[in-house]
Amino acid sequence: xxxxFLDPYRSGNSLIHRLDPRVKLVLALAFILTxxxxxxxxxxxxxxxxxxxxxxxxxxxxxxxxxxxxxxxAFPFVLAALPIIFTTPGTVWQELGISxxxxxxxxxxxxxxxxxxxxxxxxxxxxxxxxxxxxFPELLVAMRAVRIPRLLVAIFGLxxxxxxxxxxxxxxxxxxxxxxxxNSNQPSIKxxxxxVWRARVTGGMxxxxxLRALERSDRIYLAMVSRGYDGEVRTLxxxxxxxxxxLGLLAGLAILGILLSLSFLFGS
Amino acid sequence: xxxxxxxxxxxVSVILWIVSIVVVGYALKRVGKDLGERQVPxxxxxxxxxxxxxxxNFAVAGGTSGHLMGAALATILLGPWAAVLVLTSVVSxxxxxxQDGGLLALGANIFNMGIVGVAVAFMAYHTVKxxxxxxxxxxxxxxxxxxxxxxxxxxxSVALQLxxxxxxxxxxxxxxxxxxxxxxxxxxxxxxxxALAFLSTARRDLVEAGEADPIKGSLVWVAGLLIALVLAIxxxxxxxxxxGLERIAGQLGFLDAARAxxxxxxxxxxxxxxxxxALATILxxxxxxxxxxxxxxxxxYTRRSVYRSERRSEHLSERxxxxxxxx
Numbered sequence: 310x311x312x313x314f315l316d317p318y319r320s321g322n323s324l325i326h327r328l329d330p331r332v333k334l335v336l337a338l339a340f341i342l343t344x345x346x347x348x349x350x351x352x353x354x355x356x357x358x359x360x361x362x363x364x365x366x367x368x369x370x371x372x373x374x375x376x377x378x379x380x381x382x383a384f385p386f387v388l389a390a391l392p393i394i395f396t397t398p399g400t401v402w403q404e405l406g407i408s409x410x411x412x413x414x415x416x417x418x419x420x421x422x423x424x425x426x427x428x429x430x431x432x433x434x435x436x437x438x439x440x441x442x443x444x445f446p447e448l449l450v451a452m453r454a455v456r457i458p459r460l461l462v463a464i465f466g467l468x469x470x471x472x473x474x475x476x477x478x479x480x481x482x483x484x485x486x487x488x489x490x491x492n493s494n495q496p497s498i499k500x501x502x503x504x505v506w507r508a509r510v511t512g513g514m515x516x517x518x519x520l521r522a523l524e525r526s527d528r529i530y531l532a533m534v535s536r537g538y539d540g541e542v543r544t545l546x547x548x549x550x551x552x553x554x555x556l557g558l559l560a561g562l563a564i565l566g567i568l569l570s571l572s573f574l575f576g577s
Numbered sequence: 578x579x580x581x582x583x584x585x586x587x588x589v590s591v592i593l594w595i596v597s598i599v600v601v602g603y604a605l606k607r608v609g610k611d612l613g614e615r616q617v618p619x620x621x622x623x624x625x626x627x628x629x630x631x632x633x634n635f636a637v638a639g640g641t642s643g644h645l646m647g648a649a650l651a652t653i654l655l656g657p658w659a660a661v662l663v664l665t666s667v668v669s670x671x672x673x674x675x676q677d678g679g680l681l682a683l684g685a686n687i688f689n690m691g692i693v694g695v696a697v698a699f700m701a702y703h704t705v706k707x708x709x710x711x712x713x714x715x716x717x718x719x720x721x722x723x724x725x726x727x728x729x730x731x732x733x734s735v736a737l738q739l740x741x742x743x744x745x746x747x748x749x750x751x752x753x754x755x756x757x758x759x760x761x762x763x764x765x766x767x768x769x770x771x772a773l774a775f776l777s778t779a780r781r782d783l784v785e786a787g788e789a790d791p792i793k794g795s796l797v798w799v800a801g802l803l804i805a806l807v808l809a810i811x812x813x814x815x816x817x818x819x820x821g822l823e824r825i826a827g828q829l830g831f832l833d834a835a836r837a838x839x840x841x842x843x844x845x846x847x848x849x850x851x852x853x854x855a856l857a858t859i860l861x862x863x864x865x866x867x868x869x870x871x872x873x874x875x876x877x878y879t880r881r882s883v884y885r886s887e888r889r890s891e892h893l894s895e896r897x898x899x900x901x902x903x904x
Contacts, residue, residue, distance in 0.1 A: 356865045364868050436679070483632070529622065
């Protein structure tokens with residue numbers, strides 16, 4: 310069993326796939342920033358932002374179902390914002406009496422909560438489209454273009470390359486543990502001994518993984534040195550951004566700018 | 578503990594981005610000096626190991642399971658600066674590729690897990706080791722406390738940021754986060770001790786190399802102590818008197834404040850020619866539907882023409898193929 314499913318990239322030849330990765334990264338960040346800056350309750354702007362990300366998803370040919378399903382997976386965090394429905398002062402919208410507890414839902418609280426949830430959902434979609442339509446090496450190029458230190462980008466690149474190898478190692482460790490500690494289909498029968506024992510075994514596996522990674526990093530380092538590595542990260546110069554891509558970047562930023570300035574008019 | 582986008586105010590995100598950039602930049606320089614050309618392969622591999630290590634889990638109770646986060650383990654074995662780099666890489670890849678945590682919130686996530694977690698773990702581990710005076714229990718107790726504190730204090734930091742962003746009320750978020758993560762931290766502590774037990778039998782040199790000379794890390798020790806103290810004191814205060822925190826949030830949220838004043842300058846001013854918000858919302862809905870519909874039509878149309886031209890080229894290429902195969 311291998312961990313290919315970790316890689317979110319879905320190959321394709323759509324307009325969004327062909328867009329320059331630097332343009333994509335900047336536009337995704339700008340979209341998320343626009344969402345964050347839009348004041349709560351600016352529903353017309355949220356709708357337009359949603360329409361634009363939906364349009365991008367259709368253009369990217371990733372499959373709407375795929376993007377929307379993945380976007381829901383990031384949703385449980387919304388629970389953290391739930392209490393503000395009750396604590397924000399303002400006009401009362403609904404009173405809930407659960408046995409002796411009195412919960413008062415205020416209108417501003419509800420607006421704020423729904424805004425946070427919706428904005429978060431929109432932002433996640435932008436990040437998903439970026440990750441699913443851009444192969445990781447191209448994302449590295451984009452990161453270099455936005456002035457992330459070259460060394461850090463090199464570390465990210467190496468990490469990505471060996472992530473799958475180490476994830477496979479972790480899976481093998483898990484399989485070996487399952488094979489040795491008598492798994493049962495009955496949920497009442499726990500594999501292995503008590504909690505502390507189980508935690509210690511898992512710790513041993515983590516230590517083992519760490520050791521294997523360290524030893525592998527030695528071998529990789531020697532392989533790199535024998536191929537002429539001298540500590541300097543050399544990369545090809547970034548290719549020029551074509552005029553079509555510039556146009557896409559400027560158009561995207563202009564649309565987001567217009568939406569953002571409109572949103573200040575609707576803000577509550 | 579990964580904060581998604583949309584939950585932090587822009588001012589909190591930007592401030593934490595700046596802090597994280599400064600610390601990570603310094604860590605890059607420090608680790609570069611220590612490891613030299615080994616930096617890239619070693620940091621990359623260990624980041625991948627921590628990432629994969631987070632897949633290892635164990636059953637706790639009622640279908641829940643505990644898993645490793647690794648801030649304390651990385652700090653103990655690699656020293657604080659390398660641990661900052663490793664955790665920054667892990668958190669960044671999680672955000673970029675797996676949408677585990679947001680992109681705008683990435684600065685905050687690096688701060689919470691990579692900086693707060695590491696500094697606090699360093700402080701706790703080295704304090705306990707010093708008290709134990711080289712006896713074996715110092716390693717395990719120090720490892721457990723470092724792991725537990727790194728999770729707990731990072732969770733407090735997340736809760737405070739959410740409260741400062743006015744996303745969740747301090748008097749609910751802080752006790753809830755602290756309670757849940759006290760349990761999660763126990764799991765982290767047990768796994769960390771298990772890993773240290775294994776490593777001190779298999780490769781004692783690694784465990785001992787990590788402690789190196791504590792004087793070099795004294796800055797980190799002080800930072801860890803300060804962070805732990807500030808958060809431990811600020812959190813109960815904030816949860817007891819959320820009003821005070823709201824005031825800080827008000828002062829900190831200069832962007833929100835600026836925005837509020839601007840909308841006061843032009844009160845009730847909606848789209849020119851459109852006099853009320855409900856109408857504007859409906860209009861936006863119609864425009865949105867038109868955009869999506871138009872794009873879908875255009876994509877469908879181009880796909881059909883691509884399909885047609887492919888079929889045509891198949892027809893054209895039949896003869897040359899035939900010739901090629903007969904050769």
